[in-house]
Amino acid sequence: MKRAPVLWASLLVLLTAGCGGGGGEGPAAPLHRVAPLPSAREVAWFRQMAAFADAVSNLSEQAAAPGPAGLKALAALRSCGPIFRSSVGAAPSRRQRAAAQAVLGACADFARDHLRAGDRALNESSSTIFLRSDGRHLPERGGLTAESRVEPRLSQVVAALSGVPGTVVRCWSLPDWLALIDERGAYTGGAVDLRADGFVSEGRRVNLAPRMCERLVRFVYRGERPARGRTKLQLANTVLTLAHETVHVSQGANEAVATCYGLQRMRRASVLLGAPRRYANSLAELAWTGLYPYGLAKAHSPQCHNGGKLDLHPRSRVWP
Numbered sequence: 363m364k365r366a367p368v369l370w371a372s373l374l375v376l377l378t379a380g381c382g383g384g385g386g387e388g389p390a391a392p393l394h395r396v397a398p399l400p401s402a403r404e405v406a407w408f409r410q411m412a413a414f415a416d417a418v419s420n421l422s423e424q425a426a427a428p429g430p431a432g433l434k435a436l437a438a439l440r441s442c443g444p445i446f447r448s449s450v451g452a453a454p455s456r457r458q459r460a461a462a463q464a465v466l467g468a469c470a471d472f473a474r475d476h477l478r479a480g481d482r483a484l485n486e487s488s489s490t491i492f493l494r495s496d497g498r499h500l501p502e503r504g505g506l507t508a509e510s511r512v513e514p515r516l517s518q519v520v521a522a523l524s525g526v527p528g529t530v531v532r533c534w535s536l537p538d539w540l541a542l543i544d545e546r547g548a549y550t551g552g553a554v555d556l557r558a559d560g561f562v563s564e565g566r567r568v569n570l571a572p573r574m575c576e577r578l579v580r581f582v583y584r585g586e587r588p589a590r591g592r593t594k595l596q597l598a599n600t601v602l603t604l605a606h607e608t609v610h611v612s613q614g615a616n617e618a619v620a621t622c623y624g625l626q627r628m629r630r631a632s633v634l635l636g637a638p639r640r641y642a643n644s645l646a647e648l649a650w651t652g653l654y655p656y657g658l659a660k661a662h663s664p665q666c667h668n669g670g671k672l673d674l675h676p677r678s679r680v681w682p
């Protein structure tokens with residue numbers, strides 16, 4: 363299945379809309395100091411680097427195609443390192459020199475025609491940029507807690523839904539979420555803000571806002587099944603958000619596709635989260651009737667309906 367190179371793709375997602383509206387990762391970071399926000403010079407350099415990395419991501423995607431277009435992209439990728447040095451230039455700070463090294467490492471992979479390794483290195487370079495999120499290791503912790511963690515039950519569910527092994531859910535505490543949104547907001551000129559429900563980073567990390575994790579945790583660990591009203595609508599939106607992010611992991615950055623496929627993943631998501639089938643069905647139907655028509659379910663597509671181009675099971679009458 364085609365996968366968009368996700369760090370830069372998801373960064374662009376964040377720039378336009380935000381998605382708003384396993385196992386542990388080693389030892390917990392020492393009681394973390396919050397990394398300082400980027401300076402204006404760092405932001406300026408980052409933007410050039412992000413544009414470059416985005417172009418490289420696109421080339422890497424094109425290089426996988428057979429024929430002359432693929433060969434042309436491959437040839438361009440081999441010059442990735444020299445072009446980076448001449449067009450992006452030297453990083454203004456130590457932490458960004460680490461980011462530049464990561465990108466040049468990806469370029470070295472591309473120069474050897476190791477496309478997958480290059481894509482991976484490019485994705486992982488975000489840990490040297492987004493020091494308040496991807497740059498942090500989180501402990502794995504299940505159950506009723508509000509601290510920043512890798513959530514094991516939710517991680518199982520997103521790995522199953524995305525079909526991409528190693529997909530994890532990172533739940534953030536409120537102070538950490540505020541700090542990481544500040545950082546992303548600085549890098550994106552304020553395009554990322556607290557309306558974001560979640561986003562994908564490093565290809566396989568589903569980052570969720572505290573309010574999203576809180577509802578999911580009550581759903582999974584306490585078996586809370588609101589019967590109606592605003593609470594159930596919020597839950598439907600939350601399960602949709604989770605499913606939507608798993609589409610970004612497996613299929614890339616298109617928001618309307620992520621929402622439409624996410625809607626169609628909701629029944630399975632809810633069952634995997636522990637809901638009885640009937641309740642799972644009712645959540646998917648509520649998202650379709652109570653959120654989607656009112657622009658409350660993220661991005662729309664006119665092709666998102668029973669029998670439409672985005673219907674994953676065109677021969678089935680079940681929808682979504």
Ligand SMILES: [Zn+2]
Pocket residue numbers: 375380381382606607610617620
């Ligand atoms: Zn999204």
